[in-house]
Amino acid sequence: MECFSLDLPDQPETLEQILVDCRDTLKYGVRTGHPRFLNQLSSGLDVVGVAGEWLTSTANTNMFTYEVSPVFVLMEECLLKKMQSILGWSDDVGDGIFCPGGTISNLYSILVARYHFYPEVKTRGMGVLPQLALFTSEQSHYSVKKSAAVLGMGSENVFMVKCDESGKMIPAELESSIVTAKEKALVPFYVNATAGTTVYGAFDPLNAIADICQRYTLWMHVDVSVELFNFKYLFSRACSVTWNPHKMMGVPLQCSAILVKKRGLLQECNDFGAEYLFQTDKNYDVSYDTGDKSIQCGRHVDVFKLWLMWKAKGSEGFGSQVNKCLENAEYLYDQLQRRTDFELVLKNKPEHSNVCFWYIPPSLRGQPPGPDRDARLHQVAPRIKGRMMEKGSVMIGYQPLGDKVNFFRCVFSNPATQQEDIDFLLDEITRLGDI
Numbered sequence: 001m002e003c004f005s006l007d008l009p010d011q012p013e014t015l016e017q018i019l020v021d022c023r024d025t026l027k028y029g030v031r032t033g034h035p036r037f038l039n040q041l042s043s044g045l046d047v048v049g050v051a052g053e054w055l056t057s058t059a060n061t062n063m064f065t066y067e068v069s070p071v072f073v074l075m076e077e078c079l080l081k082k083m084q085s086i087l088g089w090s091d092d093v094g095d096g097i098f099c100p101g102g103t104i105s106n107l108y109s110i111l112v113a114r115y116h117f118y119p120e121v122k123t124r125g126m127g128v129l130p131q132l133a134l135f136t137s138e139q140s141h142y143s144v145k146k147s148a149a150v151l152g153m154g155s156e157n158v159f160m161v162k163c164d165e166s167g168k169m170i171p172a173e174l175e176s177s178i179v180t181a182k183e184k185a186l187v188p189f190y191v192n193a194t195a196g197t198t199v200y201g202a203f204d205p206l207n208a209i210a211d212i213c214q215r216y217t218l219w220m221h222v223d224v225s226v227e228l229f230n231f232k233y234l235f236s237r238a239c240s241v242t243w244n245p246h247k248m249m250g251v252p253l254q255c256s257a258i259l260v261k262k263r264g265l266l267q268e269c270n271d272f273g274a275e276y277l278f279q280t281d282k283n284y285d286v287s288y289d290t291g292d293k294s295i296q297c298g299r300h301v302d303v304f305k306l307w308l309m310w311k312a313k314g315s316e317g318f319g320s321q322v323n324k325c326l327e328n329a330e331y332l333y334d335q336l337q338r339r340t341d342f343e344l345v346l347k348n349k350p351e352h353s354n355v356c357f358w359y360i361p362p363s364l365r366g367q368p369p370g371p372d373r374d375a376r377l378h379q380v381a382p383r384i385k386g387r388m389m390e391k392g393s394v395m396i397g398y399q400p401l402g403d404k405v406n407f408f409r410c411v412f413s414n415p416a417t418q419q420e421d422i423d424f425l426l427d428e429i430t431r432l433g434d435i
């Protein structure tokens with residue numbers, strides 16, 4: 001960034017310079033809206049979503065009270081109701097709130113679950129509770145552990161339940177972990193299931209997990225990274241759900257919701273009724289002052305862009321946009337199967353938009369499997385990724401998992417990505433890999 005100074009001046013810069021600064025900011029940044037940005041699920045550039053973000057900034061208001069955000073508060077209510085109906089929850093039970101990302105949504109789920117079983121924790125703290133245990137699969141998102149640490153329960157009290165070959169939680173393993181926790185005098189209270197795991201895009205068996213939660217009276221949360229329009233999945237048994245429209249639905253960052261089946265719980269768990277903000281004698285129905293459900297005070301308006309995109313596409317439009325991404329995943333899977341210079345990590349067809357694979361450079365082809373080949377293969381993906389970033393032609397993630405050495409993980413959420421971009425990706429990997 002030789003010609004782009006980040007230093008802050010004492011004197012104002014000219015408007016021309018400000019425009020140059022804007023241009024440079026985009027020029028040197030990563031174009032996550034580009035069809036060949038396949039690094040994360042938050043990608044793409046939806047023009048209606050961008051317009052929604054601009055209008056949001058123009059309105060420049062705060063979600064905490066109805067008096068300053070009457071329209072946005074009603075939109076949030078309307079969106080949450082719609083989302084609850086898609087989950088299969090009846091009209092009169094659901095509750096929820098938009099919050100800053102899936103990690104915070106997952107944190108909320110643990111917070112309300114703990115409050116549900118132990119309301120005294122709000123005032124008296126963790127010292128009056130037993131040692132609690134949480135359960136999540138070994139392939140779930142790290143935010144479950146992080147939240148347990150933040151909430152004072154300790155990351156070691158999160159039991160990482162074993163998964164099968166395709167990355168799904170094994171229900172029998174969940175049950176034996178619960179028994180183990182009890183033997184250690186811990187008190188199980190919370191299970192996180194994942195619909196669309198981060199690396200493999202796997203779906204945990206929700207019904208079997210719900211049965212176990214019912215048997216042991218545990219809170220069942222589902223962390224959803226898929227969209228929910230096409231998957232007629234059984235979320236009706238979940239006590240809470242994380243829904244992340246800034247992933248597969250392509251809503252500009254950030255946009256995420258925590259949905260809780262027990263109405264009023266979020267409010268009871270988090271309210272402190274600050275009198276300068278949440279006066280009870282206002283001239284309107286103060287139940288529309290939803291801000292005290294939140295662990296924040298001020299809260300950004302994340303609902304408008306989603307509401308506007310939903311208006312512009314309809315539920316069907318979101319569904320077909322996601323189908324396009326799933327078709328891309330299938331196309332990549334088919335190409336990988338056909339080529340001898342690549343190897344799939346999972347043999348089965350992708351269930352979601354994630355496709356994981358190794359590139360096998362010429363020097364490794366024909367070498368027998370074993371620790372020597374693994375050690376060399378482990379270095380291939382990071383080396384190619386580094387070259388990709390320097391060249392700026394395409395971007396894709398990689399990681400190791402369990403006993404598997406570094407492999408590429410491709411995720412599709414940008415409906416602008418075409419089959420030719422996927423062909424380009426594979427050709428580019430071979431070009432960069434053979435330097």
Ligand SMILES: *Cc1c(COP(=O)(O)O)cnc(C)c1O
Nearest residue numbers: 101102103104141196198223225
């Ligand atoms: C992305 C993701 C998260 C984290 O969401 P953020 O919005 O990045 O905080 C949690 N769980 C799953 C399954 C995810 O895919």
